[in-house]
Amino acid sequence: MCIRDRLERRGIIRARLIVAQAALLWGRFGEAGRGLAAMGAMVKDTGYWRVADVVRIGQARLAWHTADWRGLDETLDDLATSESADATTRLEARVVQGQLDLASGARQRAEHRLRLVLAANGPRGDADPFASPNAALARMALSEGDHLGALELTEPIMSMIVRKDVWLWATEVVPVHVDALIAAGRTGEAGELVTAFAGGLAGRGAPAPAASLATSQAIVACAEGRDAEALFTEAARAWAALPRPYDELLTLERQGRFLLGTGAGARGLAVLSDAQRRLQDLGARWDADRVARLLRGYGVEVARPWRGGRKGYGDQLSPREAEIVDLLARGWTNKRIAESLQLSPRTVERHLSTAMRKAGVASRTALVMAVTSAADHPGREPT
Known part of the structure; x- marks a missing residue:
């Protein structure tokens, strides 16, 4: 070329x-x-x-x-x-x-x-919708009842979005900001924000912000005492269509809680039970545990989730480590491996060091021999 x-x-x-x-x-x-x-x-x-x-x-x-x-x-x-x-x-x-x-x-x-990212953003401010940790941190604050802390995290971003009219950047932050406003007793302001969000998206084919808008509309309707069941259903379907399964399930949790609050207990518990099971299958244990506690409070039997933390690979090579060792066995250099897998040479070296530690060897040649031997004899531990 x-x-x-x-x-x-x-x-x-x-x-x-x-x-x-x-x-x-x-x-x-x-x-x-x-x-x-x-x-x-x-x-x-x-x-x-x-x-x-x-x-x-x-x-x-x-x-x-x-x-x-x-x-x-x-x-x-x-x-x-x-x-x-x-x-x-x-x-x-x-x-x-x-x-x-x-x-x-x-x-x-x-x-x-x-919080490390939040501190590092410093002069970058809140200009990058991909590198902002604020919405996730605000969710954590709200889970502890700290709506003021949540607002402190989300208000600067919302002000920037409104000022610059960049509503396509609002997908992650608007629902949690609306939650914080409502928790602070500012429901009217939350409704005005959602109306502005709808106006900012008018005529744009943007499925993710549209799903966020539908969720926010349902949250406000619920806070205002209106029937929000159909709105939550619409929002969950919008997330599922993208697909964003995690956001779909969080929206179904909201719908289930709304139904419980309106006296439609049987339907609410059914929605929550399904959401809890799917969250657990997804690996979203923080959310699955929260829904499980709610269900148990209503006398619903919920299986106890695995609590060993994120499942790791133990003394076994991870898929990435195994891939790198396989390329090493073919005689590839770190540089060539790095270029092929789109990694830095330092990252390749780190994976190899971890693999050597797991195999109990001190050299690259010994690592290849140990892994090859283990592959030829699956029941035998690497030596």
Whole structure:
């Protein structure tokens, strides 16, 4: 490939990255997924490794939204510690890690990571909708009854969105900000905000902000004493259609709680029982436990969830470690492995060090021999 062709293809990659990021923001996940996959292949073909981490964080964010969480924390850790990634990409990775930690029940770790990002944002302010930890931290504050703390986190972002009229950035923050306003007794203000949100989205085909709007409308209707059951159903369906299963289930939890409050106990408990089971299957233990406590308070039998923390790989190699060792066994250098897997050489070295520790060996050659031996004799421990 000549230099001119390579430069042209790199220009195409940059342009398609902008399109894919917009698709993620708007909630057009099929388009985003296809675009990111194509760009990943183009990065390899052109050797344009400078944007490889940007492609990977887009894929990681898509995996978070669509609840494809298996192995996601490992990918995010690669990105958060990558020497090749820029500061924004590393912050985005930490935000998604914090969200994943919170959902899975590692609350202290989640808060630690998210507050580090909050402090690092500093001069960046709240301008990046992908690297903002504020909505997740506000959810945590509300769970502790701290609506003032939640407002302190969300009001600057909402002010910026209103001032700049960038309602497409409001998907994550509006529902939690509306919750905080209502908890503070500012229901009228919450209603005005939701009306403005609807106006800002008028005529735009943006499924994710639209689902957020539907959720916010249902929250306000509930606070105002209106019938919100159909609105919650509409919002849950909107999230499911994206798909964003986690947000769908959180919305169904809201619907179940609303039904309990209106005296429709049987329907409410049925909605909550289904949501609790699906949250637990998803691995969202923080939320599943919260719903389980509510159900038990109504005398509903709920299976006790596994409480061992996020399941790890123990002394077994993780999928990423096994992949790297396999390439090492083929005689590949760290640099070649890094380029092939779109990692930094330092990240590859870190995975190899971890794999050597697990195998109880002190050299790369011994690691390959140990893993190969274990693969040939599945019942035998690596030596």
